[in-house]
Every structure is written in C-alpha cells, then in structure tokens.
Amino acid sequence: MSTPLITISRVSELREQLAELRSQGKTLALVPTMGNLHQGHLRLVEEARRHADIVIASIFVNPLQFGPGEDFERYPRTLEQDQQLLQSVGCDLLFTPDVGEVYPEGQEQITRVVVPVVSEGLCGQKRPGHFDGVATVVTKLFNFVQPDIACFGQKDYQQLAVINKLVKDLSFPIRIIGVPTCRTSEGLALSSRNAYLTPEQLKKAPSLYATLQATGLKLAAGNSHFIELCHFARARLAEQGFAPDYVEIRSLDLSPPGIKADSWVILVAARLGKARLIDNLVVHRDKH
Numbered sequence: 001m002s003t004p005l006i007t008i009s010r011v012s013e014l015r016e017q018l019a020e021l022r023s024q025g026k027t028l029a030l031v032p033t034m035g036n037l038h039q040g041h042l043r044l045v046e047e048a049r050r051h052a053d054i055v056i057a058s059i060f061v062n063p064l065q066f067g068p069g070e071d072f073e074r075y076p077r078t079l080e081q082d083q084q085l086l087q088s089v090g091c092d093l094l095f096t097p098d099v100g101e102v103y104p105e106g107q108e109q110i111t112r113v114v115v116p117v118v119s120e121g122l123c124g125q126k127r128p129g130h131f132d133g134v135a136t137v138v139t140k141l142f143n144f145v146q147p148d149i150a151c152f153g154q155k156d157y158q159q160l161a162v163i164n165k166l167v168k169d170l171s172f173p174i175r176i177i178g179v180p181t182c183r184t185s186e187g188l189a190l191s192s193r194n195a196y197l198t199p200e201q202l203k204k205a206p207s208l209y210a211t212l213q214a215t216g217l218k219l220a221a222g223n224s225h226f227i228e229l230c231h232f233a234r235a236r237l238a239e240q241g242f243a244p245d246y247v248e249i250r251s252l253d254l255s256p257p258g259i260k261a262d263s264w265v266i267l268v269a270a271r272l273g274k275a276r277l278i279d280n281l282v283v284h285r286d287k288h
C-alpha cells in the first residue's frame, strides 16, 4: 500500500513541508503539469521516481502562457481523476496553487522571464508570448519547490529547449530530464488537447506522426532539400484534413539545419478541428 498523496495549494505550506523533507536529506524531483493527466505525465512521474526520494507534481493551468482567444478557459480540469492517477504511480505530493497564489500581484505588471532565440520561431511565432509565460511560471515553480531534478516531456521539444537554456542561463542547480513521448498504439502523441478531438478526428490524428515518419525516412536516406521535404509534409497533412501551422526541420539545438549534419529534428504543429496538435521526430542519417 503506497502512502497517500498529499495535496497542498499554498506556497507557504509547500515550503514548510519541503524544508522538513530536505532537512531529512531527501532529494526532490518536480514534475510540472497543467493537469488532465494521461500516461505521458505518469511516465514523467515514474522517471522522476528513479532519480529522487520525493516526487512533487504540480497542476497549474498557467494563464500567462495562453494568448487571447486560446483555450485557457476550456482547458480540461480534472483534479480528482488526476489525484487518483498520481497516487497510483506513487507521487508523494501534489501542488495545486490557484492563480492568486502564483501571481499575487496580478499578471499585468509581473516580471517576466524571456529566453531569447530558442523561444522565437516555431510555436513561439504562432503563439506570441507563450514561452515567456512558460519560462516565468517554471521559474516560479523552481523557486517554490527548489527541486534537485525536474522532468519534462520531449513532445514539447521547443519548451524543453527553452527550459534547458533557462536553467543554464539563470544558474538553477537543477538537472532537467527530457522524457520520451508516450504514444497510442497508432502513434498519436498523448496530449491533454487530444480531448478536443471528435471520434472521427481521433482516427485521423495518428497521420500527424505517420507524416513525420515518412518525411524522416527521406531525410535519413540523404534527401537534404529541407524546404521540399517540409512542403511534402504540409501537403500530406492538408490532404488528411489538417491545417498545418508549421512544419520545420532544424538542428537538434533548434538552430537552422545543416546539410552535412548527422541528426535533425522535424517539428510540426497542425490544427485538426478544435485541437492544435504538436509533435516532433528526431532523425539520424542512415549509415551505409
């Protein structure tokens, strides 16, 4: 029988509990989330478990990372179900602050953390201010929890790059662990936003990953006409009913892709009905 999950919503109480655990010599891992948890999040918790004595998950739908007209209001909130799932994978503590607890002075005038270059382009271009909101809340969560490690999903490739740079540039003594994407048996990357898909769209959605794989095969085989490859992927997605936001091939550090490189990442964001889905695939050149 695992110990019951403790849920805390006040920063002061969280700090007290964690100070006590730290004084006992326990190491802490943080798994930041926005809730509506799925297997992908649970894998983050399981990975966190492997690296630290105590796992803290946070659930906070962060208004600062949503643009006007985005899905902040309708983002699925499923606290009870999330608590049960976290308990089932042995998470020790859940932090569920409300907006006033995280932004007591309001959101308008708050100091923002801006991570240059990696935040620009891709989702940063389509969602202006999004990564400033992510970097700001993650910085606050790091300061609340002061974890030894923190786990993030590789599905959000650009977000992970932003957080890695943030930790390096602001000298946080935190090890960031990127955890591989969890997929359905058909290849659809698990995401809370899959909840917006109709049953019909859910059948189509795996072709996002299939398109990444088809493009990746050409890239791995030596086709380095990056623009043509992205056109190919966009056209394929459009045929299947997606409205692509972007398809881009980049170096693994998100800088422009090199023809002579041995590895790249293909990144995609596309709308299907009410959902905006993102995914990516790391590709290595075939060795002959």
Ligand code: PAF
Residues within 6 Å of the ligand: 032, 033, 034, 060, 062, 065, 134, 137, 138, 156, 159
């Ligand atoms: O990936 C997410 O769920 C969010 O962007 C994060 C990292 C929890 C920050 O709000």
